Amino acid sequence: xxxxxxxxxxxxxxxxxxxxxxxxxxxxxxxxxxxxxxxxxxxxxxxxxxxxxxxxxxxxxxxxxxxxxxxxxxxxxxxxxxxxxxxxxxxxxxxxxxxxxxxxxxxxxxxxxxxxxxxxxxxxxxxxxxxxxxxxxxxxxxxxxxxxxxxxxxxxxxxxxxxxxxxxxxxxxxxxxxxxxxxxxxxxxxxxxxxxxxxxxxxxxxxxxxxxxxxxxxxxxxxxxxxxxxxxxxxxxxxxxxxxxxxxxxxxxxxxxxxxxxxxxxxxxxxxxxxxxxxxxxxxxxxxxxxxxxxxxxxxxxxxxxxxxxxxxxxxxxxxxxxxxxxxxxxxxxxxx
Numbered sequence: 001x002x003x004x005x006x007x008x009x010x011x012x013x014x015x016x017x018x019x020x021x022x023x024x025x026x027x028x029x030x031x032x033x034x035x036x037x038x039x040x041x042x043x044x045x046x047x048x049x050x051x052x053x054x055x056x057x058x059x060x061x062x063x064x065x066x067x068x069x070x071x072x073x074x075x076x077x078x079x080x081x082x083x084x085x086x087x088x089x090x091x092x093x094x095x096x097x098x099x100x101x102x103x104x105x106x107x108x109x110x111x112x113x114x115x116x117x118x119x120x121x122x123x124x125x126x127x128x129x130x131x132x133x134x135x136x137x138x139x140x141x142x143x144x145x146x147x148x149x150x151x152x153x154x155x156x157x158x159x160x161x162x163x164x165x166x167x168x169x170x171x172x173x174x175x176x177x178x179x180x181x182x183x184x185x186x187x188x189x190x191x192x193x194x195x196x197x198x199x200x201x202x203x204x205x206x207x208x209x210x211x212x213x214x215x216x217x218x219x220x221x222x223x224x225x226x227x228x229x230x231x232x233x234x235x236x237x238x239x240x241x242x243x244x245x246x247x248x249x250x251x252x253x254x255x256x257x258x259x260x261x262x263x264x265x266x267x268x269x270x271x272x273x274x275x276x277x278x279x280x281x282x283x284x285x286x287x288x289x290x291x292x293x294x295x296x297x298x299x300x301x302x303x304x305x306x307x308x309x310x311x312x313x314x315x316x317x318x319x320x321x322x323x324x325x326x327x328x329x330x331x332x333x334x335x336x337x
Contacts, residue, residue: 004046007172013137017068018058028057070109070136071131093201117196122195136167140191155206155271162195200323206270241286250310254279294332
């Protein structure tokens with residue numbers, strides 16, 4: 001992973017929660033390469049991996065996944081169980097509702113709920129009367145983790161139409177572009193919420209209990225850093241196939257692709273299926289696109305192009321190309337399509 005840094009406001013907020021619970025953090029900060037002096041200076045940056053390690057140590061020391069920031073401690077293992085309660089859901093909508101119901105069992109700091117309209121779905125946090133969070137971090141972390149976990153569950157990025165937060169705009173507001181992938185942010189609402197198009201609510205769950213084990217092993221860091229296009233697997237498979245075909249590996253298989261992307265064939269098949277695609281379809285499209293590009297380069301004969309995209313006989317290539325485009329390769333080259 002490339003070196004990524006975050007604003008020092010985030011570890012400062014965590015330190016505030018730890019200190020409230022009587023945990024002195026200077027030694028933990030130094031152990032993870034974070035200077036107390038730099039932390040106290042506004043606008044400084046902290047390595048993301050150092051922040052993740054600091055977070056884990058504080059969480060374990062306090063036995064509190066809310067890091068001393070909630071109305072009461074949230075035992076370590078709570079997020080793990082939330083994930084396991086969601087993995088068998090049929091789609092994102094059902095998983096979000098399970099998620100809200102699960103957290104409401106604890107009656108801790110926020111009431112969680114899901115609201116739906118014909119066009120949108122929202123995940124909402126309402127402060128419980130008489131309970132407060134110590135600073136902004138907790139609500140931001142909960143909403144961000146709910147969003148990112150459900151992107152992972154559904155196997156693709158879910159764009160947010162709106163993020164509403166129940167606090168004033170902070171000095172580190174530039175960090176929200178990464179935290180919420182550039183979604184519009186509103187401040188000082190009575191409730192905090194994330195909102196997205198209803199069509200994404202029907203996104204089927206493509207992950208399995210086996211992949212969940214892998215996800216949870218690195219959950220803290222993956223929830224802090226998760227690229228926007230991290231789950232658009234069809235584009236990654238297409239690029240991999242293009243490289244293989246151009247290198248002469250015309251028989252590249254689903255199994256080889258799954259090995260390359262370090263997942264099982266079943267998971268890769270399901271993730272492609274979530275985008276209404278199959279490995280066979282992507283391979284056909286890739287061969288077609290390479291052939292079309294080569295046709296516009298007049299230095300290649302039709303027979304050569306057939307060979308370059310993996311056909312042993314030009315006649316087989318011509319038949320396949322006509323099924324792809326409705327034209328023969330020669331007619332396509334001359335613009336008769």
